[in-house]
Amino acid sequence: MKIGIMVSEGPYNHQASDTAYLFARTAIEKGHSVPRVFFYHDGVNNSTRLTEPPQDDRNVVNRWSKLAEDHGVDLVVCVAAGLRRGIKDDILAPGFRISGLGQLVEAGIQCDRLVTFGD
Amino acid sequence: MSDMMDDMDGGEGVVKKFMFVNRKAPHGTVYALEGLEVVLISAAFDQDVSMVFTDDGVYELIKGMNTKGIEVKDFSKTYRALEGYDIEKLYVEKESMDARGLTEDDLIVDVTVLDSGEMASLMAEQDVVISF
Numbered sequence: 001m002k003i004g005i006m007v008s009e010g011p012y013n014h015q016a017s018d019t020a021y022l023f024a025r026t027a028i029e030k031g032h033s034v035p036r037v038f039f040y041h042d043g044v045n046n047s048t049r050l051t052e053p054p055q056d057d058r059n060v061v062n063r064w065s066k067l068a069e070d071h072g073v074d075l076v077v078c079v080a081a082g083l084r085r086g087i088k089d090d091i092l093a094p095g096f097r098i099s100g101l102g103q104l105v106e107a108g109i110q111c112d113r114l115v116t117f118g119d
Numbered sequence: 120m121s122d123m124m125d126d127m128d129g130g131e132g133v134v135k136k137f138m139f140v141n142r143k144a145p146h147g148t149v150y151a152l153e154g155l156e157v158v159l160i161s162a163a164f165d166q167d168v169s170m171v172f173t174d175d176g177v178y179e180l181i182k183g184m185n186t187k188g189i190e191v192k193d194f195s196k197t198y199r200a201l202e203g204y205d206i207e208k209l210y211v212e213k214e215s216m217d218a219r220g221l222t223e224d225d226l227i228v229d230v231t232v233l234d235s236g237e238m239a240s241l242m243a244e245q246d247v248v249i250s251f
Contacts, residue, residue, distance in 0.1 A: 101160040108247040
């Protein structure tokens with residue numbers, strides 16, 4: 001099954017990004033595909049390579065980057081939500097790209113399921 | 120548009136039922152405003168789009184909004200423009216209206232009022248449900 005994902009909350013403050021990541025990783029392990037994860041609202045804050053959590057904590061941003069590298073997951077950051085929050089191309093972590101809301105709607109059309117994580 | 124989606128069906132000509140569920144008050148958080156932006160974009164994809172207003176989301180449609188005191192943009196008039204985007208299926212939940220002492224006369228657009236059971240049936244028919 002093709003599963004699209006939307007993440008609506010920022011890292012660390014909220015569990016949404018952790019749960020979305022674990023869901024995506026598990027879905028792929030179980031033989032499904034996750035063609036795209038769309039980051040919206042404060043979810044855009046998952047994409048910045050300036051993130052530097054303490055050594056003994058998980059690195060939410062790097063985990064997403066690795067998922068993109070290993071499985072070709074398209075990590076899309078909403079341009080409008082990103083600009084509001086200071087997220088621009090030059091601070092993106094590997095695997096992320098900035099694009100429009102159409103990418104979310106497109107994922108809804110083309111995937112078998114669109115699963116959203118947030119409040 | 121994107122290489123990663125090349126393995127997916129083209130999606131050309133596919134019409135899905137999209138429902139956007141608005142559950143939050145218009146101000147206090149950005150969900151209502153950014154949610155509305157998604158709805159407007161979705162209009163360009165020729166999908167079967169509907170909107171639901173439930174819980175505090177019914178306040179998004181309230182008449183006579185005045186946001187001067189909190190110094191944020193009043194986007195409530197945008198809901199009136201939805202018709203121009205061919206987004207005409209607007210549903211509000213009766214129980215949410217009743218709990219807040221609201222009637223259809225308090226709203227800036229024409230809506231269909233459904234009780235929670237009817238709303239559940241409508242949601243079950245959808246292909247994609249995105250809530251804000």
